[in-house]
Amino acid sequence: MNQMKTRNYLYFLHFLTSIIINSVAPLMTTIQSEYTVSISQSALVPLLNTAGVLISNFAGGFLIASMGLKTSLQLGLLFGLLGTALFATSYSFLQVLMGVFFIGMTTGTVFMSLTSIFASLDSKYANYGLFHAFFGIGGIVSPLITAFFLKANFSYRNIFALYTVVMALILVYTSMLKYLENTRHPAIQPKEALGIISRPLVYLTLLIFLLYAGTEIGITTWSGNLFEKAFLLSKSNAQLLLSTFWAAYTFGRIITEYIDRKLGAIRTIIVSSVMVIISIAVMLIMKNSIIFIFVGFFLGPVFPTVQKYANSKLSQREIGLYSGLSYGFTGFGSMLIVTSMGLVADVDTRLSYVMALFTFTVIIFIAAALGRKEGGQENAKN
Numbered sequence: 001m002n003q004m005k006t007r008n009y010l011y012f013l014h015f016l017t018s019i020i021i022n023s024v025a026p027l028m029t030t031i032q033s034e035y036t037v038s039i040s041q042s043a044l045v046p047l048l049n050t051a052g053v054l055i056s057n058f059a060g061g062f063l064i065a066s067m068g069l070k071t072s073l074q075l076g077l078l079f080g081l082l083g084t085a086l087f088a089t090s091y092s093f094l095q096v097l098m099g100v101f102f103i104g105m106t107t108g109t110v111f112m113s114l115t116s117i118f119a120s121l122d123s124k125y126a127n128y129g130l131f132h133a134f135f136g137i138g139g140i141v142s143p144l145i146t147a148f149f150l151k152a153n154f155s156y157r158n159i160f161a162l163y164t165v166v167m168a169l170i171l172v173y174t175s176m177l178k179y180l181e182n183t184r185h186p187a188i189q190p191k192e193a194l195g196i197i198s199r200p201l202v203y204l205t206l207l208i209f210l211l212y213a214g215t216e217i218g219i220t221t222w223s224g225n226l227f228e229k230a231f232l233l234s235k236s237n238a239q240l241l242l243s244t245f246w247a248a249y250t251f252g253r254i255i256t257e258y259i260d261r262k263l264g265a266i267r268t269i270i271v272s273s274v275m276v277i278i279s280i281a282v283m284l285i286m287k288n289s290i291i292f293i294f295v296g297f298f299l300g301p302v303f304p305t306v307q308k309y310a311n312s313k314l315s316q317r318e319i320g321l322y323s324g325l326s327y328g329f330t331g332f333g334s335m336l337i338v339t340s341m342g343l344v345a346d347v348d349t350r351l352s353y354v355m356a357l358f359t360f361t362v363i364i365f366i367a368a369a370l371g372r373k374e375g376g377q378e379n380a381k382n
Helices: 003-019 025-034 046-069 069-088 093-119 128-151 156-176 191-198 200-221 223-230 235-254 258-264 265-286 289-299 300-312 318-347 347-374
Strands: none
Touching: 003 093, 003 128, 003 156, 003 200, 025 128, 025 156, 025 200, 025 223, 025 235, 046 069, 046 093, 046 156, 046 200, 046 318, 069 093, 093 156, 093 191, 093 300, 093 318, 128 235, 128 258, 156 191, 191 200, 191 235, 191 347, 200 223, 200 289, 200 318, 200 347, 223 235, 223 289, 235 265, 235 289, 235 300, 258 265, 258 300, 265 289, 265 300, 265 347, 318 347
């Protein structure tokens, strides 16, 4: 395997799939008005998306080792092609829900495959912060593309027609790659999987993924409602602010490796979580939407730090299962937390963001427990 080419391809694909996956959140208010559905009814969009993530991750976690990493990736891209095509041709809320379900299947399968391939790279090529920063860059670009099309009076269907073509091209290109190996391992049996999950390293980091991802996706999914209805921003300004959030988020991920070397993984998780709590609280109390940018910056380091920390302590064979479970737990967290935030937002949008203060407080306690279970607080690396 040509590790440099593989790494660059993984960066590129993480970026492109992020654009498509993150295109749904900026369209939430558009979908609500297009099909005359309430905030709580539109919560079915992230709910069905998350259902797709859950199914693909929990099934894929057991199958990815024996299926092969390249085959798993191709399957995920095929789900994406189907999801974007359904969205591009949708004229009913039901078809939108079908589209986001398959986009969720893409999220789970593709990210599980990308992470497993990335974990197989030598350490000199495997910069987790930069890998996840490309996801953030896609998040910056995605609402800008949406805003451009909507401002030019194009429908969201036109946006997804473009994405359908992109997904088809990515699928063909991936299938033609010679340097991307279809690495296989013996399948992990359910009894062995239970033994892996029972390790404190695994179940504690999975709980962090559940709480973190659910809250992060909830924060971005309902940001349009928060800024347009509570902070009275225009639709275009709300989308611009979301892009700026992703820019700060991406910068936070780019410097993750540096922060990790200085603080160690556990301290990085705890300090970042504390700053997320402070930023959200200040934003809500001062009613200042600009503080949302700082929320993005402090969210950035958490996910790649947890993932790198766990992967460094697992075997290559175990990483496939763990990747499936970790993204599955992020999906379950999304289903639980994003939907709950949507229900609360129907009453008071700002109150829904108070939930994030609670979830990140719990993350701090879990990270502290993880540090104790894994031998105490890591020392900063010089």
